[in-house]
Amino acid sequence: MIKSETLKNRIGFIILLFAAIITLFPFFWMLSTALKSSGELFSKVPILFPSNPQWSNFADIFKLAPFERYFLNSGIVATSSVLLTVFINLLAGYTFAKYQFKGRKVMFMIVLSTLMIPMQIIMVPNFIILSKLGWLNSYAGLIIPRAAEAFGLFLSKQFMDEIPVELIEAARIDGEGEFKIFIKIILPNCKPLIAILSIFTFMWRWNDFLWPLIITSSKDMYTVQLGLASFVGQFYVEWNSLMAISLLAVIPVLIVFLIFQKLIVQGIATSGIKG
Amino acid sequence: MQLLSKKKNTRFNRNKLLPYLFIAPNMILFLTFMIIPIIFTFCMSFTKWSLIGTPEFNGIENYIKLLSDEQFLTSMLNTLYYTIATVPTTLGLGLIGAMLLNRKMPLRGALRGVFYIPTVVSLVATGLIWQWILSTDYGVLNYFISLVGIGPQQWLSSNALSMPSVIMATIWVRVGYCMVIYLGGLQGISPDYYEAAEIDGAGDLKKFRYITWPLLKSTTVFLTVISIIYGFMGFDLFFTMTGGGPGFSSTVMVHYIYKQAFNVGEMGYASAGGVVLFMLILLLTMLQMKGDKKK
Numbered sequence: 001m002i003k004s005e006t007l008k009n010r011i012g013f014i015i016l017l018f019a020a021i022i023t024l025f026p027f028f029w030m031l032s033t034a035l036k037s038s039g040e041l042f043s044k045v046p047i048l049f050p051s052n053p054q055w056s057n058f059a060d061i062f063k064l065a066p067f068e069r070y071f072l073n074s075g076i077v078a079t080s081s082v083l084l085t086v087f088i089n090l091l092a093g094y095t096f097a098k099y100q101f102k103g104r105k106v107m108f109m110i111v112l113s114t115l116m117i118p119m120q121i122i123m124v125p126n127f128i129i130l131s132k133l134g135w136l137n138s139y140a141g142l143i144i145p146r147a148a149e150a151f152g153l154f155l156s157k158q159f160m161d162e163i164p165v166e167l168i169e170a171a172r173i174d175g176e177g178e179f180k181i182f183i184k185i186i187l188p189n190c191k192p193l194i195a196i197l198s199i200f201t202f203m204w205r206w207n208d209f210l211w212p213l214i215i216t217s218s219k220d221m222y223t224v225q226l227g228l229a230s231f232v233g234q235f236y237v238e239w240n241s242l243m244a245i246s247l248l249a250v251i252p253v254l255i256v257f258l259i260f261q262k263l264i265v266q267g268i269a270t271s272g273i274k275g
Numbered sequence: 276m277q278l279l280s281k282k283k284n285t286r287f288n289r290n291k292l293l294p295y296l297f298i299a300p301n302m303i304l305f306l307t308f309m310i311i312p313i314i315f316t317f318c319m320s321f322t323k324w325s326l327i328g329t330p331e332f333n334g335i336e337n338y339i340k341l342l343s344d345e346q347f348l349t350s351m352l353n354t355l356y357y358t359i360a361t362v363p364t365t366l367g368l369g370l371i372g373a374m375l376l377n378r379k380m381p382l383r384g385a386l387r388g389v390f391y392i393p394t395v396v397s398l399v400a401t402g403l404i405w406q407w408i409l410s411t412d413y414g415v416l417n418y419f420i421s422l423v424g425i426g427p428q429q430w431l432s433s434n435a436l437s438m439p440s441v442i443m444a445t446i447w448v449r450v451g452y453c454m455v456i457y458l459g460g461l462q463g464i465s466p467d468y469y470e471a472a473e474i475d476g477a478g479d480l481k482k483f484r485y486i487t488w489p490l491l492k493s494t495t496v497f498l499t500v501i502s503i504i505y506g507f508m509g510f511d512l513f514f515t516m517t518g519g520g521p522g523f524s525s526t527v528m529v530h531y532i533y534k535q536a537f538n539v540g541e542m543g544y545a546s547a548g549g550v551v552l553f554m555l556i557l558l559l560t561m562l563q564m565k566g567d568k569k570k
Contacts, residue, residue: 012375019372020389023447026404027392029415033407046415092301099294107302114309116500116560118508120529121549124536125315126308128326148304178293207397209511210529214537225399232403232515239407246400257395261388264395268452269459 034058034244041239057244064241067248069220070227074206077142077223081205082198084147089197093156094186098168108157115150120210127214137218146211152197159193160186196267199260203253224249320547325540337547347548349523350531351555353438357527358506360442361449366498368446369453374487376454377461387458390451398448402515405444406431409516437517437525444512449505453498460494461487500560507556528552 033041035053061067095101096108119126126145127136135141163186171181187194209225216222222230228249231237257264320337324330341347376387393401408416409430417427430440468486477485510529513519519526519534526534528548536545 009378009380012378013380016372016375016380016386020386023389023393023451026401026408026447029408030404042413046413046418088300088304092298095294095297099297101291101294104294107298110310111305114305114313116504116556117309117313117553118504120508120510120532121553122309122312122316123533124542124545124549125312125319127536128315128542129307129312145304145308148301148308150305150309153301178290179297182297203395207395207399209397209399209514210533214533225397228397228399228403229515232406233518239410239413242403243407246403250396250400253395253397254392257392258388261391262384265387265391265455268391268455269462 030243030247033240034247036240038238038240054240057240058248061241061245061248064237064245065227065230066219067224067227067245070222070224071248073139073142073221074224076139077212078202078205080139080143081147082201084143085149085152085201086194086197088147089149089152089156090160090187090190090193091182093153093158094160094182096153096157097160097163098165111150111153115154119146123210123214130215136215137221139221141215142212142221142223146205146208149201152201155197156190156193159190163189192263195260195263199256199264200267202256206253316546316549316553319543320550322543323541324543326542330543333543337544338551340544341547341551346523346526347528347531350526350528351551353524353526354507354509354528356438357442357445357509358503360438361445361506362499362502364442364446365449365453365502366495368450369498370457370491372450372454373457373461374483376458387455390454392451393448394452396448398511399515401444401448402512405440405447405512406516409440431517432521434521434524437521441509441512441516441525444516445509448512449502453502456498457491457494460491464490496563499563503559503563504556507552507559 032048032050034057035055036047036050036057037052037054040047040050096104130136130141130145133141135144167185167189168181171185176184207225208223209229212221212223212226213229216226228245231242231245319330321332321334322330323333323336372390376383380386408414411417411427411429411432414430416430421427428436430436464487468490469482472482472486508529509527510533513525513527513530517525519530529552532545532548532552535541535548
């Protein structure tokens with residue numbers, strides 16, 4: 001009995017190992033291609049390991065397009081989105097969890113009911129609203145409209161529900177103002193929530209494609225993803241350059257993932273955050 | 276418990292506006308970029324509007340036009356095809372992977388992490404990688420299949436293979452997500468059930484059928500709904516891998532709506548497409564939830 005169990009475990013391990021190789025192959029191929037010389041790209045038998053890695057390919061891509069600008073834009077958008085999203089969703093989540101006010105339940109229900117409505121469905125009116133606001137081609141347009149996340153609010157309220165009221169009461173007796181209580185008492189107690197919301201917001205905003213595609217037309221405001229997509233179907237760009245850019249574009253998210261792997265996977269498994 | 280009792284609340288209820296002030300930033304953004312757009316979509320779908328001039332009310336004309344618009348109908352069929360092909364495969368592979376990962380083995384955490392990586396990578400980059408892997412002349416996949424005697428395939432530039440190609444890339448992206456969710460579900464099943472079943476002499480298949488599968492039901496429902504929505508919202512991979520082509524062979528609904536709105540400039544018509552898309556998702560998720568309750 002025990003023997004057959006260990007055998008099954010071993011077979012399972014081998015299957016998973018094989019699946020892991022398939023999963024990782026595209027990344028390996030991306031790196032391998034990015035380091036190839038132009039001649040090696042068109043070899044009849046694909047070359048797995050370039051004989052003379054062309055690290056200069058990575059420098060050359062900045063000559064193709066102002067990628068330093070695109071990276072700057074993506075960096076600004078992703079980090080300000082994190083700050084704004086975390087702040088307003090935690091504040092609102094805290095209020096919904098710990099204050100009584102008229103319309104509390106109704107408003108929360110309305111927000112919840114839109115949880116399943118994807119942005120794709122409302123892209124047309126949002127484009128029009130942003131053009132009326134004069135926010136097309138601006139950081140404001142890239143950052144602000146996406147900051148109020150139904151999911152972030154839901155997660156925040158859930159988390160804040162668990163914070164004991166006594167903590168708040170004690171601070172009130174000490175004469176602390178309500179906003180100060182939020183900043184000084186509540187926020188330090190929400191580290192896991194802040195971490196998970198920050199990580200996911202960063203990844204979502206960094207990877208976002210449709211939203212920036214709709215609201216930016218000027219190349220100055222392009223994000224990395226738009227810069228990447230603008231090469232689709234451009235025949236003058238070779239695949240080694242294209243893979244080098246793609247690799248640079250995924251590295252920030254990969255780093256975040258590798259650092260916070262445990263937290264991310266647990267967050268997904270327990271709350272089912274949309275991937 | 277989370278609500279303050281009325282008595283405790285009196286002191287600071289004097290400042291009745293405060294809670295509204297605290298939720299204001301969130302609610303204003305939510306109203307402007309979610310609630311109003313939803314209403315706006317419905318209203319616009321009954322108008323003819325090409326951004327220049329004022330919208331003209333034209334009743335249900337957009338919807339009638341959609342029904343006879345062959346390209347729209349094709350995009351609907353493609354969306355269905357995409358969803359039907361990706362949902363069972365990603366869930367099935369995810370479940371198998373999760374059950375294997377749930378066994379004792381070395382490198383478990385690392386393997387779990389590896390399978391999840393494709394989920395966090397941008398779909399634009401993913402689309403580009405797969406475009407290169409699937410390239411007809413120098414693509415590595417055509418090389419691999421040539422080793423087993425299959426000739427080169429036009430993965431992305433033939434009508435028959437453009438959809439399967441994007442489906443293949445999607446499965447690569449999504450299996451890890453399903454696996455992690457299923458693994459969470461599996462770890463919630465008490466080992467006692469399996470021990471009891473073993474005493475009764477139940478084999479692996481029976482254990483799966485009578486313990487694992489029924490106890491994972493809510494996980495499966497959740498994943499099905501999420502994955503159906505994901506399928507209907509597909510856009511990025513199509514945009515980067517095939518551009519919706521060749522012809523309209525891989526144009527999906529979001530892509531078609533996008534083209535109508537931002538290439539053709541028919542805002543009213545595109546909104547009607549958006550409403551149809553919304554109704555389809557609503558219908559499918561409701562059917563799924565209802566069908567599940569009956570069982």
